[in-house]
Amino acid sequence: MNLRQKALVLMVASVFVTGCASSLSGDSYSRSEARQAQAVQIGTVVSTRPVKIEGTKTGLGAVTGGALGGVAANSIGGGRGKALATIAGAAVGVLAGAAAEEGMTKSQGVEILVTLDGTHTTRAYVQAADGTQFYAGQRVSITTTREGTSRVNPI
Structure with a gap:
């Protein structure tokens, strides 16, 4: 050769x-996720921090x-x-x-702590850092697929 x-x-x-x-990232979907009903929750960002995704x-x-x-x-x-x-x-x-x-x-990510509306539940979500800015007090939607994949996006 x-x-x-x-x-x-x-x-x-x-x-x-x-x-x-x-x-x-929060705005990317797989082919199998497209055109599927997904659960949506609304919440408020408590805090964010940069993380590394292996x-x-x-x-x-x-x-x-x-x-x-x-x-x-x-x-x-x-x-x-x-x-x-x-x-x-x-x-x-x-x-x-x-x-x-x-x-x-590997990629850079962001961990977003969100308190869900109507509950006292705070959850951590990690997704790729795609330029979307999150800050404490910001209102966000959390979209979750049937398989359990969640995405956080500003409202």
């Missing part, structure tokens, strides 16, 4: 790894990295050395691919 082919394989693999990340660990990055590392290292040496280089390249690729997947899919 020449250098151009290896670069193409790497680009395609990175698209697969980053393409698997779903949006965690990246995914599906194994796709590790598999892709292992394959790419093995292919890249296969061009090194000959005979037994080539086999050892391929194994080592695959092992390093697995570690690098797993780290790359997690790094590319």
